Amino acid sequence: MALLKPDPTFHASPGEAAAAPPETLGYVVTLNTGTNGDKAPDALCVVDLDPSSSSYGTVVGRLDMPEIGDELHHFGWNACSSALCPWAAHPHVERRYLLIPGLRSSRLHVVDVKGDPRQPKLEKVVEADEIARKAGYSRPHTIHCGPDGIYVSALGAPDGDGPGGIFLLDHENFSVKSAWEQDRGPQELAYDFWWHIAYDTIVTSEWGTPNMVEDGLIGELLLGNKYGHQLHVWDWKKRKHVQAVDLGAEHQMVLELRPAHNPRNAYGFVGVVTSTADLSASVFLWRRADDGTVSAKKVISIPAEPAEADQLPPLLQPFGAVPPLVTDIALSVDDSALFVSCWGTGEIKRYDVTDPDNPRETGSVRLGGIVERTAHPAAGALKGGPQMVEVSRDGKRIYLTNSLYAAWDEQFYPEGIDGWMVKLDAEGDFRLDPDFFLEFHGERPHQVRLEGGDASSDSYCFPD
Amino acid sequence: MHGAWPWILVALLGAYHGLNPAMGWLFAVGLGMQDGDRRSVKRALVPIAIGHEASIAVVAALVLGLGVVTDQSILHMVAGGVLVGFGLFRFARPRAHPRWTRMRVNRGELTWWSFLMSSAHGAGLMVAPILIGVGAADATADGGQTLGHVDVGGLSVITTVLAVSVHVAAMLAVMGAISLVVYDRFGTALLRKTWLNLDWLWAGAFIVAGVVTFFT
Numbered sequence: 001m002a003l004l005k006p007d008p009t010f011h012a013s014p015g016e017a018a019a020a021p022p023e024t025l026g027y028v029v030t031l032n033t034g035t036n037g038d039k040a041p042d043a044l045c046v047v048d049l050d051p052s053s054s055s056y057g058t059v060v061g062r063l064d065m066p067e068i069g070d071e072l073h074h075f076g077w078n079a080c081s082s083a084l085c086p087w088a089a090h091p092h093v094e095r096r097y098l099l100i101p102g103l104r105s106s107r108l109h110v111v112d113v114k115g116d117p118r119q120p121k122l123e124k125v126v127e128a129d130e131i132a133r134k135a136g137y138s139r140p141h142t143i144h145c146g147p148d149g150i151y152v153s154a155l156g157a158p159d160g161d162g163p164g165g166i167f168l169l170d171h172e173n174f175s176v177k178s179a180w181e182q183d184r185g186p187q188e189l190a191y192d193f194w195w196h197i198a199y200d201t202i203v204t205s206e207w208g209t210p211n212m213v214e215d216g217l218i219g220e221l222l223l224g225n226k227y228g229h230q231l232h233v234w235d236w237k238k239r240k241h242v243q244a245v246d247l248g249a250e251h252q253m254v255l256e257l258r259p260a261h262n263p264r265n266a267y268g269f270v271g272v273v274t275s276t277a278d279l280s281a282s283v284f285l286w287r288r289a290d291d292g293t294v295s296a297k298k299v300i301s302i303p304a305e306p307a308e309a310d311q312l313p314p315l316l317q318p319f320g321a322v323p324p325l326v327t328d329i330a331l332s333v334d335d336s337a338l339f340v341s342c343w344g345t346g347e348i349k350r351y352d353v354t355d356p357d358n359p360r361e362t363g364s365v366r367l368g369g370i371v372e373r374t375a376h377p378a379a380g381a382l383k384g385g386p387q388m389v390e391v392s393r394d395g396k397r398i399y400l401t402n403s404l405y406a407a408w409d410e411q412f413y414p415e416g417i418d419g420w421m422v423k424l425d426a427e428g429d430f431r432l433d434p435d436f437f438l439e440f441h442g443e444r445p446h447q448v449r450l451e452g453g454d455a456s457s458d459s460y461c462f463p464d
Numbered sequence: 465m466h467g468a469w470p471w472i473l474v475a476l477l478g479a480y481h482g483l484n485p486a487m488g489w490l491f492a493v494g495l496g497m498q499d500g501d502r503r504s505v506k507r508a509l510v511p512i513a514i515g516h517e518a519s520i521a522v523v524a525a526l527v528l529g530l531g532v533v534t535d536q537s538i539l540h541m542v543a544g545g546v547l548v549g550f551g552l553f554r555f556a557r558p559r560a561h562p563r564w565t566r567m568r569v570n571r572g573e574l575t576w577w578s579f580l581m582s583s584a585h586g587a588g589l590m591v592a593p594i595l596i597g598v599g600a601a602d603a604t605a606d607g608g609q610t611l612g613h614v615d616v617g618g619l620s621v622i623t624t625v626l627a628v629s630v631h632v633a634a635m636l637a638v639m640g641a642i643s644l645v646v647y648d649r650f651g652t653a654l655l656r657k658t659w660l661n662l663d664w665l666w667a668g669a670f671i672v673a674g675v676v677t678f679f680t
Contacts, residue, residue, distance in 0.1 A: 003661060004660060004661050005656065005657070005659065005660060005661065006655060006656045006659050008656065010656065011656075012652035012653065012655055012656075013652060016652070016653055016656075084652075084655060085494075085567070086485070086490040086491040086493070086494040087491055087494075087565045087566060087567060087569075087577060088565070089485060089486050089490060091655070091656075091659050091661075092661040092663065197567065198498050198567045198568070199567070199568065200566040200567060200568045236566055237565070237566050237568075263498060263567075264498060264500070461494060461567070462493075462494055462497050462498075462652045463497055463498065463500075
């Protein structure tokens with residue numbers, strides 16, 4: 001389908017996006033672990049986020065996936081603001097489809113949410129076999145709508161080992177085109193990726209191969225510093241690896257990449273799950289110099305909190321402490337605020353990052369956590385903790401879900417996780433919305449995407 | 465086509481190409497905004513115009529060459545066929561683009577981008593029937609002979625160069641004015657309101673031009 005005018009959800013600059021009308025719907029993928037009876041398919045749920053609506057804060061639509069056991073995880077749009085990028089502008093495509101990979105099944109679901117935004121429809125399934133055959137990859141993870149195609153990262157090869165990388169999907173028919181890399185250099189591990197769109201630079205991060213993560217966190221590998229601890233910098237034009245930036249071997253699991261939205265700003269933040277030196281978690285700032293080289297430094301460090309062994313899951317008992325486990329971070333569209341999820345200790349922190357080299361903590365909310373299990377005003381004590389965090393385009397509302405990854409949920413929250421989604425307000429003081437508590441009975445929500453785009457979905461080609 | 469009309473049309477088409485954000489002014493604005501420097505907008509215009517001109521020159525050379533080796537009716541048949549075919553292609557794949565480029569371009573890359581962009585959108589093809597018309601009008605003024613029958617050598621090459629120059633001058637004037645006005649005053653917010661999808665109109669224009677060329 002083509003539109004007469006550019007899709008109203010495409011914005012040339014971050015400022016335009018922030019000034020757009022607020023979201024009225026959220027899309028949440030939920031994982032069905034079978035803990036509450038029969039095993040059922042994972043689903044895409046539609047949540048009403050319009051405060052003036054009578055169904056505000058409830059699930060108003062859902063689409064069950066066609067098969068069981070996908071492990072829906074991250075997902076993204078077929079097209080976004082990058083469609084306005086001047087060198088390959090195609091502004092009349094629609095932001096219409098959510099591309100939802102099964103991280104375990106490698107099936108990639110193309111879901112139409114524009115026909116009826118509250119009743120998503122399955123348009124197409126890209127099978128694992130097509131991804132393996134045409135790109136040599138498996139376990140698709142991050143989706144980004146690029147100016148010239150849809151980019152998807154994958155954790156590894158079909159046999160479950162490395163290398164992981166990025167592959168391209170055709171904009172129009174969603175068929176797999178090829179692996180993106182022409183020269184991967186020393187890169188082997190993969191997880192997230194994003195770009196400095198005006199600097200022709202792609203940055204990728206490292207978790208582990210499918211064999212290193214699918215049966216749970218492997219203690220020996222972690223203590224041997226075998227999980228990812230590097231960033232990789234790529235020349236977007238040449239599709240070539242240009243630099244590996246080692247954050248230090250003890251900084252294990254370098255996950256979510258959040259580059260500045262202002263295309264002039266060639267810096268970004270990346271979260272590190274844990275340090276094997278002291279179980280702390282951290283956020284690094286990377287910065288691209290004029291000559292194209294990238295350097296990184298730790299700008300936030302969050303210490304582990306002491307705990308009695310009997311409060312801890314077996315995996316953590318030898319350490320006598322609960323690690324923060326920073327599993328997600330999110331940067332507001334105006335690049336001024338960074339939100340950091342501590343899934344282990346059960347806390348979400350807000351930092352003022354207008355001076356990115358010197359983040360300043362400006363708020364913290366406790367919720368759930370391995371030891372604390374902090375209650376929500378609208379519910380009792382909570383299991384799980386703040387995990388995937390999404391920021392509205394205007395930066396005023398924050399949405400959180402609590403599930404990480406089925407096999408890892410069991411290790412850190414062995415009593416099981418009841419799925420929930422909450423909202424926080426970030427205008428002025430950072431605080432929980434006491435009335436917004438959405439429970440997912442027997443299902444675990446992973447990521448939230450907001451109708452019309454959010455702080456981690458769109459890239460902008462023009463500065464304000 | 466007779467008299468001044470081909471010249472007016474060739475200039476109007478130039479203005480139309482200049483108006484199309486995909487043909488270059490938007491890229492010039494983007495480069496200027498990224499650098500925070502108005503001079504970057506102006507610097508981008510010349511390479512874009514040269515690339516556009518080169519794309520048209522290729523088509524013009526083909527028209528001229530065909531004019532030398534064949535007679536007018538075959539020239540019209542070939543041009544008409546190519547135009548209709550290209551129009552159908554643009555209907556089927558309205559977003560076919562060169563995909564190799566990125567934001568950071570030097571002058572050479574920007575020229576090449578513009579050449580590919582103009583070629584992919586058929587900017588030169590669109591001008592082809594008018595070039596044929598210019599040649600015909602010129603020949604008419606020169607003694608009633610058609611392009612195929614005159615000594616194509618000097619006269620038509622000069623005419624063609626002139627026609628392409630008029631086209632690119634009009635394009636550059638419009639593109640330059642828009643890019644600077646957008647950079648200075650309106651900003652990119654106007655894109656969403658004013659960037660109409662002319663893909664079908666654009667594709668349809670080829671088919672109409674092709675059919676007209678068949679029958680003239």
